[in-house]
Amino acid sequence: MNEQASPSDAELAAIARGIFDAQPFTQWIGAELREVGRGRADIALRNRPELRQQHGFVHGGVISYLADNALTFAGGLALGGDAVTAEHKINFVRPAVGDVILARASVITVTKSQAVCQCLVYASDRNGEKIVAIAQGTISKAHSR
Amino acid sequence: MNEQASPSDAELAAIARGIFDAQPFTQWIGAELREVGRGRADIALRNRPELRQQHGFVHGGVISYLADNALTFAGGLALGGDAVTAEHKINFVRPAVGDVILARASVITVTKSQAVCQCLVYASDRNGEKIVAIAQGTISKAHSR
Amino acid sequence: MNEQASPSDAELAAIARGIFDAQPFTQWIGAELREVGRGRADIALRNRPELRQQHGFVHGGVISYLADNALTFAGGLALGGDAVTAEHKINFVRPAVGDVILARASVITVTKSQAVCQCLVYASDRNGEKIVAIAQGTISKAHSR
Amino acid sequence: MNEQASPSDAELAAIARGIFDAQPFTQWIGAELREVGRGRADIALRNRPELRQQHGFVHGGVISYLADNALTFAGGLALGGDAVTAEHKINFVRPAVGDVILARASVITVTKSQAVCQCLVYASDRNGEKIVAIAQGTISKAHSR
Numbered sequence: 066m067n068e069q070a071s072p073s074d075a076e077l078a079a080i081a082r083g084i085f086d087a088q089p090f091t092q093w094i095g096a097e098l099r100e101v102g103r104g105r106a107d108i109a110l111r112n113r114p115e116l117r118q119q120h121g122f123v124h125g126g127v128i129s130y131l132a133d134n135a136l137t138f139a140g141g142l143a144l145g146g147d148a149v150t151a152e153h154k155i156n157f158v159r160p161a162v163g164d165v166i167l168a169r170a171s172v173i174t175v176t177k178s179q180a181v182c183q184c185l186v187y188a189s190d191r192n193g194e195k196i197v198a199i200a201q202g203t204i205s206k207a208h209s210r
Numbered sequence: 211m212n213e214q215a216s217p218s219d220a221e222l223a224a225i226a227r228g229i230f231d232a233q234p235f236t237q238w239i240g241a242e243l244r245e246v247g248r249g250r251a252d253i254a255l256r257n258r259p260e261l262r263q264q265h266g267f268v269h270g271g272v273i274s275y276l277a278d279n280a281l282t283f284a285g286g287l288a289l290g291g292d293a294v295t296a297e298h299k300i301n302f303v304r305p306a307v308g309d310v311i312l313a314r315a316s317v318i319t320v321t322k323s324q325a326v327c328q329c330l331v332y333a334s335d336r337n338g339e340k341i342v343a344i345a346q347g348t349i350s351k352a353h354s355r
Numbered sequence: 356m357n358e359q360a361s362p363s364d365a366e367l368a369a370i371a372r373g374i375f376d377a378q379p380f381t382q383w384i385g386a387e388l389r390e391v392g393r394g395r396a397d398i399a400l401r402n403r404p405e406l407r408q409q410h411g412f413v414h415g416g417v418i419s420y421l422a423d424n425a426l427t428f429a430g431g432l433a434l435g436g437d438a439v440t441a442e443h444k445i446n447f448v449r450p451a452v453g454d455v456i457l458a459r460a461s462v463i464t465v466t467k468s469q470a471v472c473q474c475l476v477y478a479s480d481r482n483g484e485k486i487v488a489i490a491q492g493t494i495s496k497a498h499s500r
Numbered sequence: 501m502n503e504q505a506s507p508s509d510a511e512l513a514a515i516a517r518g519i520f521d522a523q524p525f526t527q528w529i530g531a532e533l534r535e536v537g538r539g540r541a542d543i544a545l546r547n548r549p550e551l552r553q554q555h556g557f558v559h560g561g562v563i564s565y566l567a568d569n570a571l572t573f574a575g576g577l578a579l580g581g582d583a584v585t586a587e588h589k590i591n592f593v594r595p596a597v598g599d600v601i602l603a604r605a606s607v608i609t610v611t612k613s614q615a616v617c618q619c620l621v622y623a624s625d626r627n628g629e630k631i632v633a634i635a636q637g638t639i640s641k642a643h644s645r
Contacts, residue, residue, distance in 0.1 A: 084264050087264040088262075088263045088264050088269065089259055089260050089261070089262045089263075089269075090260060090261050090262055090263060090269035090271065090272060091263075091269070092260075093260040093261075114234055115234050115235060115237075115238040116234070116235050116238075117233070117234045117235060118233045118234075118235060118236075119229050119232040119233050119292075120352075124233065124234075124235035124236070124275070124279075125275075125278045125279075125282070125294070125295050126235065126271075126274060126275025126276070126278045126279055127235060127275070129271060129274035129275060129278050129298075130269070130270075130271025130272070130274060130275060131271070133270050133271045133274050134269075134270075134271055137270070147264075149270070149302070150270050150302060151301070151302060151638070152299070152300060152301040152302065152587065152638060153274075153299070153300060154297070154298070154299040154300075154444040154491060154589055155297060155298060155299075156296070156297040156471045156491065156493060157294070157295060157296060157297060158463075158464045158466070158471055159464070159466075173448075173475070173486065173489050174448045174449070174486050174489065176448070176449075181446045181448055181489050183473065183489075183491070185463070196463065196464050199463050199464065199471050199473075199491065200491075201444060201446065201473075201489065201490075201491045203446060203586070203587060203638075207265075296493070297442065297493060299444055299589040299636060301616045301636065301638060303608075303609045303611070303616055304609070304611075318593075318620070318631065318634050319593045319594070319631050319634065321593070321594075324593075326591045326593055326634050328618065328634075328636075330608070341608065341609050344608050344609065344616050344618075344636065345636075346589060346591065346618075346634065346635075346636045348441070348442060348493075348591060374554050377554040378552070378553045378554050378559065379549055379550050379551070379552045379553075379559075380550060380551050380552060380553060380559035380561065380562060381553075381559070382550075383550040383551075404524055405524050405525060405527075405528040406524070406525050406528075407523070407524045407525060408523045408524075408525060408526075409519050409522040409523050409582075410642075414523065414524075414525035414526070414565070414569075415565075415568050415569075415572070415584070415585050416525065416529075416561075416564060416565025416566070416568045416569055417525060417565070419561060419564035419565060419568050419588075420559070420560075420561025420562070420564060420565060421561070423560050423561045423564050424559075424560075424561055427560070437554075439560070439592070440560050440592060441591070441592060442589070442590060442591040442592060443564075443589070443590060444587070444588070444589040444590075445587060445588060445589075446586070446587040447584070447585060447586060447587060497555075
């Protein structure tokens with residue numbers, strides 16, 4: 066995301082999608098940027114056999130990736146610039162089963178150079194959705210890393 | 211990992227390798243269980259283009275996966291049973307570049323049902339290795355989840 | 356908090372207040388249990404010179420205490436029993452100045468033995484309130500520690 | 501801590517002690533800066549009735565304060581300047597009983613503006629010492645907050 070003037074919401078969303086599409090790992094794992102707004106981002110991933118651990122649940126590392134990436138995009142959209150996750154913390158509260166895993170992140174506070182964001186990760190199927198993980202992290206402007 | 215008697219170190223290592231090999235995501239991403247011991251585990255991943263983010267560094271989500279999995283194995287090996295990561299926290303301290311990413315986890319304290327472990331994640335190439343991330347987490351016996 | 360039957364909200368609040376009043380440190384530091392509900396607790400502390408660090412802001416350790424205690428009470432009220440904080444994470448986002456520091460915690464998910472809670476800490480004066488810290492933690496039933 | 505030239509270890513220790521003594525909360529709670537070095541700090545607190553929670557253990561908030569402050573000093577001593585804790589995470593692994601609580605922090609990595617530190621908190625009596633908590637946090641130079 067560029068830092069000239071103040072981009073409109075639509076411009077910001079377009080920039081976020083551009084960065085998302087430029088992440089090889091994100092493309093490889095098959096994640097999808099569902100929704101973006103100023104300070105929020107939803108990233109979804111369809112459950113597939115190769116994303117699982119030994120008990121058939123989606124691997125915690127996949128959940129971590131989704132939370133990490135949603136936090137980064139929510140923070141970057143709040144900061145209005147390319148961003149990195151400086152640190153995060155995640156609680157896994159329930160085995161992740163279902164058709165789709167959705168990480169929904171939003172900013173809590175933002176300064177010039179940092180945003181603190183929270184993220185709920187849901188697993189959903191036709192019966193509804195359940196929270197499987199809860200994360201909190203610090204997102205920094207990319208150049209300040 | 212079974213809970214009969216107290217397995218020998220070699221048995222414990224064999225059980226850990228069995229669980230590792232039974233994780234579809236771990237196989238898919240190509241991680242390798244390098245070293246295991248009572249309360250410690252090293253997991254490595256060769257850097258490949260599809261593991262990267264938009265700036266060419268290994269994606270933070272991949273680093274998170276490695277730390278998460280190393281923490282789980284270190285904790286499971288300390289607990290002597292199949293284990294899950296209940297929660298963890300990770301600091302990304304340097305962009306991850308290099309040939310190999312190595313997550314090295316070890317237990318700090320262990321009770322009957324929980325272990326608290328720390329993990330250093332290194333990126334290495336022919337010039338040496340550098341710490342790229344630092345993690346701490348709680349590992350619980352699998353049945354207590 | 357006892358575990359017989361299911362206590363009413365009023366009983367639960369009374370039990371929480373009893374535990375709060377039985378904490379010597381809480382009495383010594385002068386904290387006040389403002390509000391309690393099923394899965395939420397607000398704890399306030401009037402800013403005094405002896406609570407500060409070298410720059411005149413409320414010490415981060417005091418903010419940590421408030422968040423820690425609010426998380427424990429929110430979790431205990433959700434679990435319906437005496438509880439301990441197993442772990443938490445806190446981000447300090449702004450120097451804490453003002454007349455009153457308020458930690459407002461609420462439960463996000465709860466199982467039989469554990470709750471994951473979040474907490475916002477505010478500093479307020481006559482001009483309004485500002486978030487100074489954001490926390491997330493795991494609260495366990497006391498006997499399971 | 502000033503940022504002229506590079507202070508000697510003895511100067512750095514003296515500066516750290518000056519800041520420690522200038523923290524009203526630290527004086528009020530009665531903490532003691534035991535040891536300092538480049539990137540490490542030990543802070544101790546004698547157990548007293550007013551530091552406890554409802555079961556007679558040292559309150560988790562007191563443990564958090566000790567870890568928080570030890571992390572800040574370890575980080576500040578690594579950064580060579582006045583520092584603040586940007587965030588930290590703490591696991592409470594055992595009830596804190598004993599005569600003295602000691603938080604021992606050391607730096608893991610440091611850049612120009614930030615240090616990531618870890619801290620073990622011990623409770624000790626005449627029979628020895630036990631780990632009661634484990635923390636990890638980010639310490640930033642004070643002016644960059």
